[in-house]
Amino acid sequence: MTQSKLSVAEGELLWTPSPSYVAASNVNAHLEWLRKNRGKNFTDYHELWRWSVESPDEFWAALWDYFAVFSDAPYERVVDRARMPGAKWFEGSRVNYAEHLLRHEVGARDRTVFYHATETRALERISWRELGRQVRIVATQLRSLGVLPGDRVVSYMPNVPETAIAMMAATAIGAIWSSAAPEFGVKTVVERFSQIEPKVLFAADGYRFGGKEFDRRAHVGEIVESLPTLAKVVWLPYINPKEGPAVEGATSWAELLSHPDISRDEFRFERVAFDHPLWVLFSSGTTGLPKAIVHSHVGVLMEHLKLVHFHANLKSHSVMFFYSTTGWVMWNILLAALLEGSAVVLYDGSPVYPEADFLWKLASDTGATNFGVSPTFVQIMEKAGLSPGKRFNLSALEAVLISGAPSTPETFAWFYRHVKEDLWVTSQSGGTEIAGGFVGASPTLPVHAGEIQTRMLGMDVHAWDDEGQELIDELGELVVTSPFPSMPLRFWNDVDDRRYHESYFAAFPGVWRHGDFIRITSAGGCYIYGRSDSTLNRHGVRIGTAEIYRVVEQLPEIADSLIVCCELPGGKFFMPLFIKLRTGFALDNALIARISTVLREDCSPRHVPDRVLAVETIPYTLTGKKMEVPVRKVLMGWPLEKAASRDAMVDSRALDWFIRFAGEAPLR
Structure with missing residues (x-):
């Protein structure tokens, strides 16, 4: 089923997989394997997910056998305890992630594994x-x-x-x-x-x-x-x-x-x-240095085997293309396609150079079966009035993965109108912290506008209110209530795991709070509505506010600063920087240019704000924390009584400027 109207409602049915597509899916193959090898009879994906979170020992042990993981020694147990943090996975095993990335070399020696291009190299x-x-x-x-x-x-x-x-x-x-x-x-x-x-x-x-x-x-x-x-x-x-x-x-x-x-x-x-650590990925926090997140070989291996096999439905003939830089976890996940024997497309350059639809040409030239971009890329396509399906041969394309930011119903519908009608359009959400996803896709389920199809296998994801009560069909905090293998081992140089605990377990002891707003429907679909904490989501890449403060507040004109990123309709973002000037200085175009230049050179172009505004004072809590989340909520229209408590502020009037600004100047 396709969508051809000019507008589309959230949750509207856009596509249903054909019976033959479901039958040929990796999810269906695993259901058959479980029936034959484990005596488990599940009728659909939702039953499989429930078993995966209710019986994690059985589920992950089954995957270990199903994927025939190489290990020098058998594991002693799947997981030592059902508590977070600190759960130990597959103790006794000895594996190597790179060995599994290259395991298909023997049977596919002369097949292409990497397609690669740059702006100047064919x-x-x-x-x-x-x-x-x-x-x-x-x-x-x-x-x-x-x-x-x-x-x-x-x-x-x-x-x-x-x-x-x-x-x-x-x-x-x-x-x-x-x-x-x-x-x-x-x-x-x-x-x-x-x-x-x-x-x-x-x-x-x-x-x-x-x-x-x-x-x-x-x-x-x-x-x-x-x-x-x-x-x-x-x-x-x-x-x-x-x-x-x-x-x-x-x-x-x-x-x-x-x-x-x-x-x-x-x-x-x-x-x-x-x-044993595999890699250290960095995800910026709101205070201090970027978080140095340590993952294990076995944890990432099990997560990536599951992710690319079931949730991307990759196969040996697949060609995976996701536009990414090497500083984003999606680069690591893109390379995980090798675990299936799939080929990967690597590209260095602008996604819209020399022409706005260049990535679609690359997808056509490589015969990409799976194509991954951010919602921002779709906005560029819309503004340019492009219809890639009419210009390029995309007959090999089976699936689109939208990641990096919440996707709107219109983002989904664009692909059906302008790429092809028979297409599995998916949105997935996870994080650098887990080198994978919490909620995502299944090739056995229908696609609804703006909806993430389901919770991923082995991920015990729920929406909770502030009191820890589960919510259905209501907006809440994304939490995970059971351990999973790709949880960080630790943060590097994190004494007593203090920062690790504060980052994810301070709000709900023993429960992972990720910092996203989520709504889970009674049918099992998921909607992500952006960050619930103060981390900035800039064009799909998470940026810590501390990175910006360390640079901006070194300028002699600036006494203090605060930055937020607000999600806007249509998948857009507005990232304003508010500065308190030192006595004797004024905010002019020259200072704005200096701020932009120093952020671009010392950090990256993504750190440059959309606007710079001078404020009378920066609001702080009584405990000395900048009130980033309350300011963000005020700018997005939340009533003050739900955004912040004046009694918990150093200066109870510090939010007044932001309230006036939100009322007088709509976000753009």
Whole structure:
């Protein structure tokens, strides 16, 4: 069923999978496997989900066998306790995530695994055979450099095959991986990497975006000087291939690959214990340095096997394309498609250059079966009046994944009108914290406008009110009431897990509170309505307010500041920065330009606010916290009595300016 009207209501039916599509789905195959191998008879996805959260030991044990996980030793138990945080998963097992990413190499040696392109480089291909060869060479050279299991290997590279190869090589030998996108400024990178004291840095000389080249050689030099633990830099001459390394003593990527091949039989993957870190992902908080989130090999492996198999429905013939940078968790999830033997499309550049529909051309040229973008991208398509389905051959396309921000009914409907009628359009929501999703898609369920189809398998997700009571068909906090394997092991250098606990378990002890507003319908569908905490969601990438404060408040004109991000109709956002000026200064165009420049250079373009406004005072609670959430609620039209308590404020009148502003100047 399709939608062709100019308007569409939330929850309106847009598509129903055909019986043949359901029968061929990975979900259906697993239901049949459970009947045959476990004696479990579930009639549909909803019954399967309920079993997955009510009997997690059985569910995750079944997945371990179903996916034939490689382990040096059998696990002693699936999970040691049904409490959060601190649950231990698959104790006794010894696995390696990279080994599973490359497990399909043997049977698919000459098939394409990576399609890759840039704004200036035509589409190229890498085979499974070549990928495996390069990963083993780089991994072996890292070992020769003295990199041991547990050492940190980091990158400051664009979304190119070399970055993916470096990640797989590092994790193959038990090193801990972390990545920063090259559009990040020096300060943002150093604040991340200095926490984990890396031994090796992979760095590129720059990146391209919107027809421009951005030279990062000076940035890399400053980063290296700020990381005294570095023993080696591996240099990728990306925008200037003929130039040598800009860092003294660096080894070029070509030099690293010039060593002899290592066969698959000769190479040894470092299978590590259940609690050995795989990577450190960074998610910015509202105070302090970005959170350094540590995940395990086995936890991410089990989550990603489940995610790409059941919720993306990937198969060996699939081609997955999701537009992402290397600083976003979606880059990690994109590479997880290799677990299914699927091919992946890597692209470095602007999504709308040289033309607004360039990504659709790339999807057509690669035969993409699964296409992932953010709602912001759809808005660009709408404004440009584009209909990709009429211009490009998208016959291979089966599914669209919308992620990074809440999706409106109109976003869903656009794909059916302008791409193709028979299409599984999905919206999914999760986070860097779990390297996966909480709520998402099933190929066995219908698509309704604006709705996330279901709660993901193994994720005991609910909507709660402030008193911890479950809500159905009402807006509440997204909580998870049972442990799951891809929970963080810990935060790096987090004494007594204090920050970890404060981030997710302070509101409801023993229950994960994610910080999203969610509504779960009586039929099991889900709607995400944005952040319930003060984290900024900027074009699908989460930004901590603390990152912006540290930069802005160093300017001599600014005494204090506060920033929020408000979700607007149509999937849009408004991110204003409010500043309190020091005596003798005024807010003018020159100061606004300086603020924008310093945020762009020290952080990234995503950190630049939509507007800068001067206020009389910044509101604080009696405990000294900036009142970001109440200000955001006031700007979005909440009545004051539901947004904040004046009795809990240092200055009970500090919100008055924001109340007037909300009434006089509609958000835009």
